[in-house]
Amino acid sequence: MLWTKTHIPTLREDPADAEIISHKLLVRAGYIRKLTAGIYNYLPLMQRTLHRVENIVRQEMNVAGAIEITMPVLHPAELWQKTGRWDTVGKEQMRMRDRHQHDMVLGGTHEEVVTWIARGEVRSYRQLPLNLYQIQVKFRDEIRPRFGLMRGREFTMKDAYSFDVDEAGLKIAYRKMAEAYFKIFRRCGFDVKMVESDVGAMGGFAAHEFMVPVETAGGEETILSCSRCDYAANIEKAISVPLTIPKTDEEPRTKELVFTPGMKTIEEVTSFLKQPAEKLVKTMIYLADAKPVAVLIRGDRTINETKLKNHLRCLELEMADPSTIMRLTGAQVGFTGPIGLDNVPIIADPEIKSMVNFVVGANKDDSHIINVNLDDFRIDEYVELRRAEAGEVCPRCGTGHLEAYSGIEVGNLFMLGTKYSEALGAYFVDKDGQERPFVMGSYGIGITRTAQAAVEAFHDDKGIIWPKAIAPYDLHIIPLNMENDQHKQIAFSVMEKLENAGYSVILDDRNERPGVKFNDADLIGMPVRIAIGDKGLKEGIVEIVRRKDLSVEKVPIDNTAEKAIEIFKEL
Ligand code: ATP
Ligand code: MG
Secondary structure (H helix, E strand, O other): EEEEHHHOOOOOOOOOOOHHHHHHHHHHHHOEEEEOOEEEEEHHHHHHHHHHOOOOOOHHHHHHEEEEEOOOOOOEEEHHHHHHHHHOOOHHOOEEEEOOOOOEOOOOOOHHHHHHHHHHHEEEHHHHOEEEEEEEEEEEOOOOOEOOOOEOEEEEEEEEEEEEEOHHHHHHHHHHHHHHHHHHHOOOOOOOOOEEOOOOHOOEEEEEEEEEEOOOOOOOOEEEEEOOOOOEOOOOOOOOOOOOOOOOOOOOOEEEEEEEEOOOOOHHHHHHHOOOOOHEHHHHHHHEEEEEEEEEEEEOOOHHHHHHHHHOOOOEEEEEEEEHHHHHHOOOOOOOOOOOOOOOOEOOOHHHHOOOOEEEEEOOOOOOEEOOHHOOOOEEOOOOOOOOOOOOOOOOOOOEEEEEEEEEEEEEEEEEEHHHHHHHHHHEEEEOOEEOOOOOEEEEEEEEHHHHHHHHHHHEEEOOOOOHHHHHOEEEEEEEEOOHHHHHHHHHHHHHHHHHOOOOOOOOOOOOOOOHHHHHHHHHHEEEEEEOOHHHHHHOEEEEEEEEOOOEEEHHHHHHHHHHHHHHHHO
């Protein structure tokens, strides 16, 4: 492909609205253009990378025995109402009405539709196991679309769904998908990790995520993994081992109101009162489906909101706003405490049980209470809600320690069980003539997110460094001077040889200065580049450059194509 015949609009400046490096690079290198929040055009280079990711996914899904179909993007609302997800997915769902005033949904995932297919088409255990997948656009009205393709409102996903006669069958299907995922992500160049995750609104009983570890800001998820065994979990899901706190022999004292002007945060209160954070109890007020609930946790701990949400079985969980806090406690944010909080249910993390003479907010502006003890207030329920942290002992082996790193979730696996088949009446007849609901699994890969994750994981200060399996082109040829017939002639003949050998090539045929061409080549990131210029030609050589470390090989002109292929293969 000639540069001037395609469209690669590279930019000098980073886009103003991009926060992470991969988003900046994809815009600057001319891969994507934003239409509106979370919705992007994929320009020619992006389109080629997406095709390559899709093809890897498609090949490995086929090898794993999954069958490709295409389901509609538009769904009748009725299906979603039957499974209850019309309410649980709620605002994240893109909805519309047709001309007959029927509610319709733009699909963000396809459990409902695929179960509808199985219900109509699969009658007997003899037709099982079955795994159906598609690669298709999805719509989700994300609360915070951001980071380019990482969290879009329109994006491409591979979604597969397995149907089995029983749980044992589901486990086999699940394992096959996990194996396929390892192959897919390794082919894409990632050192991918499979971690335990929360099932969330999807329902079901087990789930894993595939994470690409990154050291940049693009990692939206935090993963905790054991230093000794293979335990690894999303921090939302990670089990926090109850800590054994040494009993103190401190005698309980009498509580006392103290003046803490403007001291609202844990740091401010601890330094003002000269008390360590372990001596504080934080009181957090949440709204669970609009109903207030107070949660108590030690000052130096963090609440795991996923655990809290699962415990409360609510659809929406958010921190109460300042006016609600004022109404419930009579004080500003920062001075909330459990004493006298009669109108709100109080949940406490069990660690509180062993605390004495601690500090709480006074439900009065600019005031805290010190020397508080458990007898001073009411606790309705103790629930383990502490977020596991790096450095803690591993909940599985009990000897290793948890290490934290950040990652990008590129795919996930869910054991759904019979939630969807029962809700939609999808039954088959088993060996004994009994009707039974399909036992299902659901398996997603974010195609567009995976492509951007590669940029987040592989780049340098000059630009993108594509893993070779998903680069838009394998090789990039740069004739330094397009007005020099010899440069041109060599460039075109090398391109022809490479293309005949089955490689994809971009040739920069612009009348630009060499510096511009080299900068653009570094920016767009093809794995191998061939530069043809006067200096080399005088000595009978061309330069072949590996993008990953910019290392240069000088090779005889006649061997250019063969040498370039050799270098590409060795990457
Ligand atoms: P997240 O926790 O990141 O919101 P999810 O649990 O909603 O993800 P799934 O519904 O299982 O994700 O979607 C499957 C895959 O699709 C994810 O692993 C991710 O790679 C991708 N994905 C999900 N949401 C988005 C999005 N808004 N933009 C791009 N890709 C997405
Ligand atoms: Mg989501």
